[in-house]
Amino acid sequence: MYAYQLYDFGKILKAQRLNPDRLAKLQSDKLSKLIRHSYAHVPYVRNMLDARGIVPGDVARIEDIGLLPLTDKSFYQSLKPGERAADNLPVERCKTFQTSGTTGLPLRFHMTRRDFTMRNLNSARAYLASGYEPWQRMAVLAGDRVVNEKRTWNEKLGFWRRREISSWKDPEQWLDELETWKPHVLVGRVTTLVLLAEAFRERPRASLRPKRVFASAEVLDDASRNFLATTFGCPVLDFYFTFEGGCLAWECPACGGYHMNSDMVIIEVLRNGNPVSPGEEGEVVITNLHAYAMPLIRYRQGDSVVLSRKTPRCGRGLPLLDRIYGRKEDLIVLRNGRRIPPQAVPHVFIPVPGIRKWQVVQPAVDRLKILIEPKDGFDESARRILLEEMMKLLRDDVRLEIIVVDSLERDREAKFRPIVSEVKKEAGQPEARGAELP
Numbered sequence: 001m002y003a004y005q006l007y008d009f010g011k012i013l014k015a016q017r018l019n020p021d022r023l024a025k026l027q028s029d030k031l032s033k034l035i036r037h038s039y040a041h042v043p044y045v046r047n048m049l050d051a052r053g054i055v056p057g058d059v060a061r062i063e064d065i066g067l068l069p070l071t072d073k074s075f076y077q078s079l080k081p082g083e084r085a086a087d088n089l090p091v092e093r094c095k096t097f098q099t100s101g102t103t104g105l106p107l108r109f110h111m112t113r114r115d116f117t118m119r120n121l122n123s124a125r126a127y128l129a130s131g132y133e134p135w136q137r138m139a140v141l142a143g144d145r146v147v148n149e150k151r152t153w154n155e156k157l158g159f160w161r162r163r164e165i166s167s168w169k170d171p172e173q174w175l176d177e178l179e180t181w182k183p184h185v186l187v188g189r190v191t192t193l194v195l196l197a198e199a200f201r202e203r204p205r206a207s208l209r210p211k212r213v214f215a216s217a218e219v220l221d222d223a224s225r226n227f228l229a230t231t232f233g234c235p236v237l238d239f240y241f242t243f244e245g246g247c248l249a250w251e252c253p254a255c256g257g258y259h260m261n262s263d264m265v266i267i268e269v270l271r272n273g274n275p276v277s278p279g280e281e282g283e284v285v286i287t288n289l290h291a292y293a294m295p296l297i298r299y300r301q302g303d304s305v306v307l308s309r310k311t312p313r314c315g316r317g318l319p320l321l322d323r324i325y326g327r328k329e330d331l332i333v334l335r336n337g338r339r340i341p342p343q344a345v346p347h348v349f350i351p352v353p354g355i356r357k358w359q360v361v362q363p364a365v366d367r368l369k370i371l372i373e374p375k376d377g378f379d380e381s382a383r384r385i386l387l388e389e390m391m392k393l394l395r396d397d398v399r400l401e402i403i404v405v406d407s408l409e410r411d412r413e414a415k416f417r418p419i420v421s422e423v424k425k426e427a428g429q430p431e432a433r434g435a436e437l438p
C-alpha cells in the first residue's frame, strides 16, 4: 500500500458515513466525471449518448442516470475491444483479466492500476467493517486453478496478509494448507466453504480455528450458514461480490441487512426499467464509478435483490438491501408464475438421509430433475421423503425425476450451481411474468 492508496482509503472510509444528501452529491460528482471521460475516450459510450442526443453535461446528477440506456453482458460481448476500452489508457499499462462464462463476462477485461486499487480498497473497507483486523491472515479459497503466490511488501511487514488456496485441489489438501498457515479469516464461495467444512468434520483433531468466515459469489442459504457457523464456531458473514463491480454489498450485523457500496458503484434496483420502492424486489443494475479503462454503464448484473426499508443503525450512510437472491436464471419459476427462492431449496434435502451432494435442474416449466450424489442410506424410503419434501415446497403440478450420479462435478472455476433453471430459454415462458409476482 502506497501513500496515495492510504489517502484514497481514508477518503472512502469517511464516505461510508456521509448522509444521504452528501452521498448523492459524491455519486453525482463521480458519475459526471466518469461520463465525461467515457464520452471523450470510449467509442461505445460516445455512440450511445450521440444516438440519444445526450451530451455529458446532461448527466450531472445521480437522478440523470435514467437518461442512459441499460446494457448487459451480450451487449458488451458484441463490442470490439477497441469500442469498449478507453483510448487514452493504453491496454499494456492496464491489468488484464480473462474471465470465463461462469464468473462473468467471457472476455478480456482491463483495469487501470487505479481502477484495481479502488476495487481492492472497496473490498478492504467491507472486510474491516465485518471484523477483519489488518494484522490478521486471510485465506481466500479462490476459484482459480493456479493461485497468485507473490507477496507484497505490506504482507512481508505483517499486515493485509492474504493467501489464495486453489480450489482445483481436494478439500483435504485445502485443509492441510490452511492448518499450516493458520488463517484468522476464510473467504470463499459458499459451496467451496461447505466442502472445506465437510473435510474439517471428517478429520480427527482438525486444528483450523478461523475467527470469521466470509462467504460470497453464491447464495448463502440458512442451511449452509448454520453448517459453517457450527463447524468453525465463528460468525459467518455474507458478501455480494461480482466480477464486473467488485464488492457491491456486505452484511452488517448491526443493521441486519447488506450495505451497498453506493459511493463506489451505483447500484440501481429496477423492475421493468423503473426503480423499485423500498421493500420491493428488483434486478441489479450497476455503474462502476471506478472503472475507467473499460467503463460499465448501467450494466444489468443478472441478480435480484430486495431494497430495504430500514435506515442504517451503525452510523453508516450506505443504504441497505434486505436480501440478495441468486442469479436470475437460478430461480425456479413454476407454471403458475410462482418463483422459488434459491434459499428455500436446500431445506428440502435436510430431512433426507444419504445425500452427499445435490443439484436441481429445471429443464422445463413443469419438470424438475433432482441429481443426487448419494452416500450410504439413500434408499427407497429416502427417495420417497425427498419427493414429498420437494412437493411441499413446489405445491404445483411438476414432474419430478430423481437421477443418481457418481459425482456432481464442479464447473470450471468451481462455480457449482446447485440450482439450474433452463426455463428462460424456452419459448412461451416470458421472463417478465415471474418478475411481476411478489
Ligand SMILES: [Zn+2]
Pocket (backbone or CB within 6 Å): 252, 253, 254, 255, 259, 312, 313, 314, 315, 316
Ligand atoms: Zn450497518
